[in-house]
Amino acid sequence: MENMEREDRLNQWQELLADKKLRELKAALTEANEVDAAEFMAELSPERTVLLFRMLPKEVASDVFTNLEPEKQETIISSITDREIAELVEELYVDDAVDMLEELPANVVTRVLKNASLGTRKVINQFLNYPDNSVGSIMTAEVTDLKKSMTVAQAIARVRAYSEDSESIYICYVTDNRRLLEGVITLRELMVAKDEELVGDLMSTDVIAARTTEDQEEAVQRIMKYDFLALPVVDQEGRLVGIVTVDDVMDVMEEEATEDIEKMAAITPTDKPYLKMTPFEIWKARIPWLMLLMISATFTGLIISSFESALARWVALTAFIPMLMDTGGNTGSQASVTVIRAISIGDLEFSDLPKVLWKELRVAVLCAVTLGAVNFLKIQLIDIGMLGNTNVTTAVALVVCLTLAFTVVCAKLVGCCLPMLAKKLGFDPAVMASPFITTIVDALSLVIYFQIANRLLGT
Secondary structure (H helix, E strand, O other): OOHHHHHHHHHHOOOHHHOOOOOHHHHHHHHOOHHHHHHHHOOHHHHHHEEEEEEOOOOOOOHHHHHOOHHHHHHHHHOOOHHHHHHHHOOHHHHHHHHHHHHHOOHHHHHHHHHHHHHHHHHHHHHHOOOOOHHHHHOOOOOOOOOOOOEEEHHHHHHHHHHHHHOOOEEEEEEEEEEEEEEEHHHHHHOOOOOOHHHHHHHHHHOOEEOOOOOOOHHHHHHHHOOOOEEEEEEOOOOOEEOOOOOOOHHHHHHHHHHHHHHOOOOOOOOOHHHHHHHHHHHHHHHHHHHHHHHOOOHHHHHHHHHHHHHOOHHHHOHHHHHHHHHHHHHHHHHHHHHHHHHHOOOOOOOHHHHHHHHHHHHHHHHHHHHHHHHHHHHHHHHHOOOOOOOOHHHHHHHHHHHHHHHHHHHHHHHHHHHHHHHOOOOOOOOOHHHHHHHHHHHHHHHHHHHHHHHHHHO
């Protein structure tokens, strides 16, 4: 129902634009959600996009601008005057301005910074110098700070005065004269307190903060762990320099999840949406990993070649190789994805490796017994009984099922260990997911298969 209403609204705006009822369209866009307005403008020609952008009130235009794609942002900036650029930059929150500048060409960035005020330019340049994926690169500098000596009435007056310039006012931070972070107090606590009470008597001194140079994932985990609406950010001296808000966290979570999925699928991560990428860019992101995996798969071929005599004598063994390799790869992937997810949300550290190994070993044994028993019955009833395959004997079935059981156990242990070892050595655990673990497990399953066949079948 909500999607239908949204589609109807977009169609109404299209009709107003087609009928050149610009005053009515301006009123509708001004009252609309900025995300919907940005989506509507994204479908328009460059000329009409700039026309509508100029019609909107400044505060609405800045909100809509933040939600436009970089290409549309560049079009608007290239079409408006220097004065309009200055007004736009001053209306944007600093973190939104920084996000915009990181996506725009250098010549456009230069023009934007040239027209920003000295103070805004200084703050933006400070943000741009923070390392990529650091807390400092995603924080916003618009934060209202209070002093311990303020009364509740003075504090509320200050919050009210700076509310339009602050991205979040629900939590206020208390600093000293050097902006050292001393405490935290919520707006709710201020509202229910008496006017004459002092902020210093009401604030909590147990402040959980992040440093500007920390990895952004650390801030995400902290906000999720403590259910914060915002997390204060301090520099190396402990001075309050900004906050990370929930909307910043959501962006980081989406970005990190996308990156992990791409790495687990053996694709070089990219910031571009799929439809914005050219075939050449997609090829460039995929081909290095495909070549690496292709080369690593040659080890599997070498193992098979070294056991040609066994396969020549027991042809039936060949038919079960795909099943054993697929089951081992799937089993290892299950363990690795579970562990990678736990690492990414801070549930696991390298010191937990013995606990993880013990847990996965027990899971592996249960899976191995179940899969081995079901597979043995399947071979007896279907391959031997129903299909009458004379090459498949009970001895072959035993070899296959024992191999399956050992492969499952090895795959589970490899799948849980490699991501944790990667994290310990400073690599991204996601890189050790499905593709590499599958290659390792495939080689292990073949070695186990032929070793057991040699013992039980006398090949």
